[in-house]
Amino acid sequence: MAEQSGVQGVTQGRVRLSAEDVAGLNQRFRGSKPEAVLRWAIDTFGSRLAFASSFGAEDMVLIDMLSKIEAPITIFTLDTGRLHEETYDVMERTRDRYKVAVQSYFPGRDAVEALERERGFYSFRQSVEERKFCCFVRKVEPLGRALKDVDAWITGLRREQAATRTGIDVVEIDASHDSIVKINPLTDWTEPQVWAYLREHDVPYNALHDQGFPSIGCSPCTRAIKPGEDVRAGRWWWENPATKECGLHIDSKHGAR
Numbered sequence: 001m002a003e004q005s006g007v008q009g010v011t012q013g014r015v016r017l018s019a020e021d022v023a024g025l026n027q028r029f030r031g032s033k034p035e036a037v038l039r040w041a042i043d044t045f046g047s048r049l050a051f052a053s054s055f056g057a058e059d060m061v062l063i064d065m066l067s068k069i070e071a072p073i074t075i076f077t078l079d080t081g082r083l084h085e086e087t088y089d090v091m092e093r094t095r096d097r098y099k100v101a102v103q104s105y106f107p108g109r110d111a112v113e114a115l116e117r118e119r120g121f122y123s124f125r126q127s128v129e130e131r132k133f134c135c136f137v138r139k140v141e142p143l144g145r146a147l148k149d150v151d152a153w154i155t156g157l158r159r160e161q162a163a164t165r166t167g168i169d170v171v172e173i174d175a176s177h178d179s180i181v182k183i184n185p186l187t188d189w190t191e192p193q194v195w196a197y198l199r200e201h202d203v204p205y206n207a208l209h210d211q212g213f214p215s216i217g218c219s220p221c222t223r224a225i226k227p228g229e230d231v232r233a234g235r236w237w238w239e240n241p242a243t244k245e246c247g248l249h250i251d252s253k254h255g256a257r
Ligand code: SF4
Pocket: 080, 082, 124, 131, 132, 134, 135, 136, 138, 139, 217, 218, 220, 221, 246
């Protein structure tokens, strides 16, 4: 099993990968279909694998693929308290269509109460630091709780999504979360590939995508883009593109992503 899966070792019940394992796996998965990556992940990590979903287009592709593999996997989402109505709608349609439970992680009550009391309700517009603080309270800290008891997590990240994501690999070691494994099966996919899959398989998706939102986050920090604009132009549009990450995805090779 260990040899077949490319896993170096199991320590105190936890599956760990070495840097050599990761390099070998990325070589092996070059040109592979995402379904092959998902099958490897399920075989390797079993119940200690979770899928972090914000129910964007890429995540819906992966949810559909996972349903066809028929693997019980924990799907979790970060309910920041500032999401769009359309996001809750697609989460509910996902539950209905795929008969899956979605585990929400909320921000800490005391932290949000203090944030709003001391900094206001739109502090994230004041500076990059204030915005990152809000993202920390509402996303980063809850993500840490969600990943505390897993050995690996799956994301829908793609390289072409942002200047900050061009260096991602299919398999990575997540140094910001206790060196668990991070798996990005859609790394090489293009936006047209994502939409071709959704249409071919009649997969539900967030209605905001049809209103000019290629990337969807919290309601006050996401807006529609104009034709020809970068796909991340509607996220934190008042900031420099180089700062446009919420801290959920830290590049272990190059720093913040
Ligand atoms: S995206 Fe905006 S509202 Fe959501 S956590 Fe980040 S700063 Fe706060």
